Amino acid sequence: MSTASIMNTYGERKLTFTKGEGCYLWDKQGNRYLDALSGIAVCGLGHAHPEVAQTIAEQASTLLHTSNLYLTDPGLELADNLCAETGMEKVFFSNSGAEANEAAIKIARKYGNDKGITKPVIITMDGSFHGRTMATLTATGNSKVKTGFTPLLEGFVHVPYDNIDELKAAATSDVVAVLVEPVQGEGGVNIPATDYLNQLRELCDQNDWLLMLDEIQTGNCRTGRHFAFQHNQIQPDVVTTAKGLGNGLPIGACMARGKAAEILVPGTHGSTYGGNPLVCQGALTVQKVLKRDRIDSKAMETGNYLLDSFNQAIGSSALVKEIRGMGMMIGIELTMDCPELVGKAADKGLLINVTAGSVIRLLPPLTLSKQQADDVAEIVSSLVNELEAQG
Numbered sequence: 001m002s003t004a005s006i007m008n009t010y011g012e013r014k015l016t017f018t019k020g021e022g023c024y025l026w027d028k029q030g031n032r033y034l035d036a037l038s039g040i041a042v043c044g045l046g047h048a049h050p051e052v053a054q055t056i057a058e059q060a061s062t063l064l065h066t067s068n069l070y071l072t073d074p075g076l077e078l079a080d081n082l083c084a085e086t087g088m089e090k091v092f093f094s095n096s097g098a099e100a101n102e103a104a105i106k107i108a109r110k111y112g113n114d115k116g117i118t119k120p121v122i123i124t125m126d127g128s129f130h131g132r133t134m135a136t137l138t139a140t141g142n143s144k145v146k147t148g149f150t151p152l153l154e155g156f157v158h159v160p161y162d163n164i165d166e167l168k169a170a171a172t173s174d175v176v177a178v179l180v181e182p183v184q185g186e187g188g189v190n191i192p193a194t195d196y197l198n199q200l201r202e203l204c205d206q207n208d209w210l211l212m213l214d215e216i217q218t219g220n221c222r223t224g225r226h227f228a229f230q231h232n233q234i235q236p237d238v239v240t241t242a243k244g245l246g247n248g249l250p251i252g253a254c255m256a257r258g259k260a261a262e263i264l265v266p267g268t269h270g271s272t273y274g275g276n277p278l279v280c281q282g283a284l285t286v287q288k289v290l291k292r293d294r295i296d297s298k299a300m301e302t303g304n305y306l307l308d309s310f311n312q313a314i315g316s317s318a319l320v321k322e323i324r325g326m327g328m329m330i331g332i333e334l335t336m337d338c339p340e341l342v343g344k345a346a347d348k349g350l351l352i353n354v355t356a357g358s359v360i361r362l363l364p365p366l367t368l369s370k371q372q373a374d375d376v377a378e379i380v381s382s383l384v385n386e387l388e389a390q391g
């Protein structure tokens with residue numbers, strides 16, 4: 001076996017994993033790694049969660065797929081469950097985060113078209129990440145993902161994140177929606193002012209725009225609330241999520257309420273696999289465990305513990321520009337690019353990510369124990385100290 005037959009979209013990958021359990025992964029050689037990335041904010045409940053695994057096995061031997069020409073109970077139950085949790089009213093199920101955002105973008109465009117705006121504009125943020133499909137990469141506020149893919153789509157305007165005045169200045173009468181991450185993930189774990197979402201809500205209300213939150217990464221207890229917007233006690237018009245929703249099952253959801261909930265009607269959108277009984281039954285168990293085990297509070301507690309540990313260990317390092325986090329979404333911004341830390345951490349048995357060049361991003365399973373948090377903090381801090389010592 002080699003990588004020769006795999007399209008080279010991910011660059012060199014040195015590790016091949018064969019097994020996971022809880023917060024650990026094992027490679028082909030039998031080495032164990034503490035996973036502080038959880039499949040990029042996906043396996044919030046850790047790997048091979050017994051209840052999720054059992055649900056999947058049972059559902060696979062009962063009913064895997066029917067297409068959306070028919071109803072199945074798991075999809076109905078999961079949609080009810082998500083609406084009850086979020087205050088949203090209708091759900092469209094997709095297979096990924098990008099597709100959930102595609103649904104949101106289509107809602108916004110049709111919302112505009114229905115109002116007679118033929119060239120509707122969606123405002124998105126610099127530094128944002130919304131996916132790799134043509135519409136979502138156009139929405140993304142990072143030129144790297146766009147290079148080589150012109151022509152891009154019309155109808156997106158980018159403004160600085162966490163800046164209401166600049167957003168107001170960019171607004172035209174063609175604007176129909178604002179699409180924003182409550183915390184920017186790929187952009188470097190950027191946390192806006194605490195009332196940013198409230199201000200956006202107000203602005204959207206004043207202008208009849210849809211407030212669309214991309215909670216692909218921040219949803220499902222990652223930031224210490226079930227959904228990040230719940231920190232602000234606002235109600236968005238559209239919320240997308242994926243990643244932690246299925247703990248590894250490919251499922252995404254675009255949720256809408258009020259005027260946004262009625263826009264997509266028969267024939268306007270669809271997916272062959274989206275929300276099939278396997279992924280929905282699995283996601284139902286994930287949601288049940290998140291709720292029952294109060295994983296939101298646990299994520300907040302362990303996240304704060306990690307922040308404290310980092311502040312104590314490397315807070316005064318000359319190399320550390322800022323340590324920031326919300327729940328189990330933690331970023332340590334260095335004063336220099338540090339992509340080599342990913343490999344160095346793996347050599348010490350720890351999986352981390354570096355994003356936006358200089359930000360060490362940690363997205364551990366939300367079930368991380370105190371001891372495991374100590375291990376994460378110790379290894380990452382030692383890497384930063386070693387880098388500093390190298391000058």
Ligand SMILES: Cc1ncc(COP(=O)(O)O)c(C=O)c1O
Pocket residue numbers: 040096097098099101129130131132181185186214215216217242243
């Ligand atoms: C905020 C956000 N939106 C959208 C996406 C795209 O999700 P997917 O890779 O499942 O298409 C991601 C993935 O990292 C994300 O973090």
